[in-house]
Amino acid sequence: MPQQVKAVIARAKGAPVEVTTIVVPDPGPGEAVVRIQACGVCHTDLHYREGGINDEFPFLLGHEAAGIVESVGEGVTEVEPGDFVVLNWRAVCGQCRACKRGRPQYCFNTHNAKQKMTLLDGTELSPALGIGAFAEKTLVAAGQCTKVDPAAEPAVAGLLGCGVMAGLGAAINTGNVGRGDSVAVIGCGGVGGAAVMGSRLAGAAKIIAVDIDDRKLETARRLGATHTVNSRTTDPVEAIRELTGGNGADVVVEAVGRPETYKQAFYARDLAGTVVLVGVPTPEMTLELPLLDVFGRGGALKSSWYGDCLPSRDFPMLIDLYLQGRLDLGAFVTETIELDAVEQAFERMHQGDVLRSVVVL
């Protein structure tokens, strides 16, 4: 029987989000219904609400979630009812050209549920990142459920489902930060903060946090930054160079998603260094750089989708490190809120008051 549950949707571009009732079908072949326990509020949800991703309204928002598998459809073997899972937006297909070449972290054909969740009048919903977890229950592809140790708190575990994994992975996987490296992170919200934490985990010797908000810089220190730069008052390129013997950082992570911060990242890295773009730009943004500088500075200009993670490899490992007290994922949870407070959480995110607000159900 299809179920009716409460959920948060964005009905139209720019309109405040609303709590409404949606219909969740029974899981079909390869699908699972998950009872959501917690779901973090990510900047990407706000991008959807503002029409910055695409125009496929209404969106069912929320995608950084953990919960319990309630039921599974035909042929599902990887999870079963009762499993504690973190939802992911990279259920790899195993068949596409990336998967076949042994690079499943770039899978170009990730799985989502085939059936649609709908409004009561039958209008089909577009779930954010194929998840849609500001909801009591959601329907996903079974491969989007990654089992982790149930000892982890849902509000913390769910964060690995997007922003925190994106930041950790931007540093560790995409940036390949290693022992002794110097790293700068531009933009220290949930994603950038996680890049700071990932850099520390990877053994970086110097971690320079850059933001325009002193509160974010204070938090970045707690997460592992060795130096902070407020780029509202100080030129970040000069400051990063000064802190790295005049050279620039080995790896610069851009976690804002704007041309001007990308340029800062580009010029704040050492020759042959790496820039990792993990911030998501909007469609109208363009970048102009002297091609000679692109050539002459060498190194690598990379983008990081979801921290180049493989959920099945990375989620259980990171949860284990968290449970061992070696990765303070709890530091990202600024507040827990109810389902009807997502709009206010966007507002607080906009004001820079939070790293993550997490809806707990």
Ligand SMILES: NC(=O)c1ccc[n+]([C@@H]2O[C@H](COP(=O)([O-])OP(=O)(O)OC[C@H]3O[C@@H](n4cnc5c(N)ncnc54)[C@H](O)[C@@H]3O)[C@@H](O)[C@H]2O)c1
């Ligand atoms: N690549 C991915 O897979 C992935 C995954 C999740 C989120 N994201 C993206 O990462 C970005 C950050 O997400 P978040 O959840 O951390 O957002 P957030 O709003 O929590 O953090 C953004 C931070 O950037 C800072 N900032 C804004 N303008 C700045 C500037 N000009 N210079 C320096 N700092 C500035 C803000 O003060 C804030 O601390 C967003 O674009 C989001 O869509 C990407």
Ligand SMILES: [Zn+2]
């Ligand atoms: Zn694939």
Ligand SMILES: [Zn+2]
């Ligand atoms: Zn996200």
